[in-house]
Amino acid sequence: MVAVLIKIFGTENIEIAEDVVQDALVSALETWKFRGVPDNPKAWLYRTARNKAIDIIRRKKHSKTIDFSDPERKLLTSEYTLASTMDNFWKEQHIKDDFLGMMYACCHPDISSENQVTFILKSLCGFSTKEVARSFLTSEDTISKRLYRTKEYFRKHKIRPRIPFPEEINAKTKVVLSTIYLMFNEGYNSTHSDQLIRKDLLSQALWLCKSLLDNERTQLPEVYALMALMLFHTARVDSRISDDGELILLSDQDRSLWNQKIISQGNNYLNQSAFGESLSTYHLEAAIAYQHCTASSYGTTNWKEILSYYDLLLTIDNDPIVLLNRCLVILELNGPEEVLKTIEEIKGHKIMSKYYLYHAILGEIHERLMEPNKAIKYYQQAIELTQSQPEKQLLQKKIGRILN
Amino acid sequence: MKEFLMLIRGGQEKYNSVSPEDMQKHMEHWQQWMGGLAKEEKLVGGQPLMNEGNTMTEGGKKVTDRPFAEGKELVGGYLLIKANSLDEATEIAKGCPSFEYDCSVEVREIAPMA
Numbered sequence: 001m002v003a004v005l006i007k008i009f010g011t012e013n014i015e016i017a018e019d020v021v022q023d024a025l026v027s028a029l030e031t032w033k034f035r036g037v038p039d040n041p042k043a044w045l046y047r048t049a050r051n052k053a054i055d056i057i058r059r060k061k062h063s064k065t066i067d068f069s070d071p072e073r074k075l076l077t078s079e080y081t082l083a084s085t086m087d088n089f090w091k092e093q094h095i096k097d098d099f100l101g102m103m104y105a106c107c108h109p110d111i112s113s114e115n116q117v118t119f120i121l122k123s124l125c126g127f128s129t130k131e132v133a134r135s136f137l138t139s140e141d142t143i144s145k146r147l148y149r150t151k152e153y154f155r156k157h158k159i160r161p162r163i164p165f166p167e168e169i170n171a172k173t174k175v176v177l178s179t180i181y182l183m184f185n186e187g188y189n190s191t192h193s194d195q196l197i198r199k200d201l202l203s204q205a206l207w208l209c210k211s212l213l214d215n216e217r218t219q220l221p222e223v224y225a226l227m228a229l230m231l232f233h234t235a236r237v238d239s240r241i242s243d244d245g246e247l248i249l250l251s252d253q254d255r256s257l258w259n260q261k262i263i264s265q266g267n268n269y270l271n272q273s274a275f276g277e278s279l280s281t282y283h284l285e286a287a288i289a290y291q292h293c294t295a296s297s298y299g300t301t302n303w304k305e306i307l308s309y310y311d312l313l314l315t316i317d318n319d320p321i322v323l324l325n326r327c328l329v330i331l332e333l334n335g336p337e338e339v340l341k342t343i344e345e346i347k348g349h350k351i352m353s354k355y356y357l358y359h360a361i362l363g364e365i366h367e368r369l370m371e372p373n374k375a376i377k378y379y380q381q382a383i384e385l386t387q388s389q390p391e392k393q394l395l396q397k398k399i400g401r402i403l404n
Numbered sequence: 405m406k407e408f409l410m411l412i413r414g415g416q417e418k419y420n421s422v423s424p425e426d427m428q429k430h431m432e433h434w435q436q437w438m439g440g441l442a443k444e445e446k447l448v449g450g451q452p453l454m455n456e457g458n459t460m461t462e463g464g465k466k467v468t469d470r471p472f473a474e475g476k477e478l479v480g481g482y483l484l485i486k487a488n489s490l491d492e493a494t495e496i497a498k499g500c501p502s503f504e505y506d507c508s509v510e511v512r513e514i515a516p517m518a
Contacts, residue, residue, distance in 0.1 A: 071442035075435065079451050080481070084428075084435040 001049055002123050003102035004095050007161060008053055008076075008086075010067055011105065011154035014123070016056060024049040050090050054082060067158075099124065100215055101161035103208065107176045108159060111150055116179045117186070118143055119150045125204045135186070135201060163217055170278075173218060177226050177282070180205050184230050188237075189388070197237055206230055213269075224273030225282035231266030232289035235259040246397075247390040251298040263293045284313045303333045320349040324357055331361075336368040356385035360395060372402045407448060407514040408493040410483040414476040415505035416455055422505075433501035441485060446496065450483030480507065484514075 001024075005017035027048050028041070038044045057076050060066050068077050075081040088094065106119045114136070121127040121135065122143075129147070133140045153159070164172040187201025209227045212218040239257040242248055270286050288309045295301040310326040313319075323346045331339040343362065352358040363378035376399050383395045422430070441447040455478065459468045471478055481502070487493035490513055497511045 071439070071445070074442040074447060075438055077449060078438065080431075080434045080483075081438050084431045085439075088435075 001045065001095075003098040003161065004089055005049065005053060006102060006123075007094075007098045008073075008089055009056075010073075011159045011161065013066060014151050014154060016065075018123075020049050020052045020056065023052050046090055046095075050086055054086055057082065057086075096211070096215060097163055098161065099211060100163050100218060103176055103211075104164060104172055105154070105159050105161035106150070107172070107179045108153070109175055110157075111153055113179060113182055115146045115150050117183050118146045120179065120183070120208070121204065122147055124208070131200075135198065163215070166217075169217065170220065173212070173220055173223065176212070177209075177222055180208050181226060181230070181282075183208070184233070188233055197241060199237070202230075202234055202237070206234065221273045221276045221278055222280040222282050224269045225280055225286050228266045228268075228270035228273060229282050229286035229289055231262050231269065232286060232293050235262035235266065235293060241390070245390060247394040249394070250292065255297065258293065266290070266293070279312070279316070281313060281316055284309045284316070301332070303329055307333060320346055320351055321355075321357075323349075324352075324355075324361060327361055331365065331368075336365045339365055340369075354385060356382040356391065358382075359385065363395075363398065367398070367402060375402055405486045405488055406493075408485050408487055408490070409512050409514060410450070410485065410493075410497050410500065411479055411510040411512070412481040412483070412500065412502045413473075413479055413508045413510070415480055415502060415507040416478060417475075418505045419480075430501060430504060433504070437499055437501055438483075441496070446486045448484035448486060450481065450485075452481040453479060455480075476508065 001021050002014075002017050005020050006014055009016045024045050028045055032038070032041075057066070061068075061077050066073070068074050072085065075085040089098075102124060103120065106124070107116050111119075118132055118136070121132045122129065127135070129140050129143050133143045136143070163169075183201055184205035187198040187205060189197075206227070209223065209230065212223045213227060235258050236253065238259070239253040239255070240248055266286070267290065270283075270290060273283060273286070288306050291302050291306050291309075307326070307329045310322060310329055313322050314326070324343075327339050327343050327346075330342050343365070346352060359378045359382035363375045363382060366372075366375035366378060379395050379399050383392050386392060386395075419427075438447055438450075455471070457471045459470065459472045460466065461468065473479065483500075485493060485496060487496060490511065493511050493513070497509050500507075500509050502509060
């Protein structure tokens with residue numbers, strides 16, 4: 001609803017759009033309290049918001065707040081065309097397009113990724129400022145500032161929310177997907193929160209991705225692949241945390257808890273993603289996740305296949321994190337001596353010394369090499385580098401295991 | 405480009421007797437026609453008018469509580485458009501949906517007073 005109203009009033013008037021939504025919701029609460037909820041509450045809300053929008057247009061027709069020079073908005077200034085133009089904005093297909101258009105606008109490369117996610121959660125997912133603040137474990141003040149900055153950006157640059165033209169859709173969708181995946185990862189592996197998994201963020205990320213798939217213009221192979229990838233991860237959510245909130249490693253997870261229905265949904269999307277010429281990192285990550293999801297036990301995992309996907313991933317993007325994860329696969333496939341050679345190759349990467357996983361893996365390698373002192377040293381470094389409480393607990397447990 | 409005023413007269417009686425569905429269809433025609441003008445940047449503005457009004461005469465001293473004209477002569481709306489010539493403005497006016505309601509349309513160029 002906000003997206004439609006932003007389209008009507010322009011991105012320089014996001015506050016007006018938000019006010020209209022707020023007003024419509026308040027009217028709904030007041031009216032429904034006495035007369036009961038109408039048969040079609042959504043239509044009722046839309047109708048109310050539409051009428052409020054008309055009031056505002058009439059009131060601000062001669063002020064400079066709204067830019068009426070746009071041909072479509074020009075028609076809002078005449079009573080001959082105000083009502084039917086307004087109705088046009090509220091057609092089902094336009095509402096959906098505006099939603100996606102707003103998503104692309106939020107994911108403008110000039111807006112920092114945390115501001116993107118913040119703004120999307122607030123304006124498209126309907127989170128309150130408080131809820132967004134909780135998602136990032138930060139103050140409402142910080143969130144308000146981020147929202148303000150994004151709005152200022154929109155105002156200054158008069159960004160028009162729209163689904164990109166075919167020739168630019170690939171590049172722009174990439175940014176949108178990485179924002180969705182960032183949101184998902186924040187939910188899946190909360191860096192800022194005591195809670196390791198935040199299901200609300202997971203479901204929002206899935207929902208945003210699904211809305212891209214519902215529109216013909218944005219049904220790109222990578223979108224299907226990301227959907228598959230996120231579903232494979234989601235299927236395993238319940239087995240990742242013990243009842244006491246402790247992190248459980250893949251090797252120790254109870255595979256009977258994995259949601260087979262979600263896995264098969266993911267599989268469907270993965271199959272659908274196999275068109276066009278682009279093999280994205282999402283395709284490969286999804287393929288890796290698929291291998292994990294379909295292995296009956298940790299021991300019978302098809303590590304060879306997984307290693308080949310990692311090798312392909314490296315040809316697309318020489319990402320140190322991918323290199324690191326690849327080391328884990330080599331550890332399973334060829335043992336600790338072999339992996340020590342591989343990890344030697346990435347030692348020089350700047351981010352490694354600060355990345356907890358690098359130290360955690362070295363700890364694991366040395367533990368398997370029966371070098372307890374070295375292993376403990378690495379685990380301790382890893383503990384210092386991670387913010388996540390459950391991660392810390394898990395590493396502490398490993399140290400305890402060696403000492404006993 | 406010059407500016408032209410389109411004065412739309414009459415049609416009130418027919419408007420009042422039409423079904424809501426037909427009215428909606430009619431308004432969609434306005435939407436399409438004016439939308440086309442807006443896209444070509446030929447639309448300046450315009451509004452329909454209420455039937456009621458006051459008319460001042462005798463130097464503003466006498467007030468009659470209705471418009472001066474009646475029936476077919478009553479102005480029901482106006483539009484300001486841009487066009488290169490009176491001929492072009494006339495061609496544009498021929499597409500006006502008000503003809504569906506037997507209105508008459510008068511096109512006049514805005515006079516530059518300098």
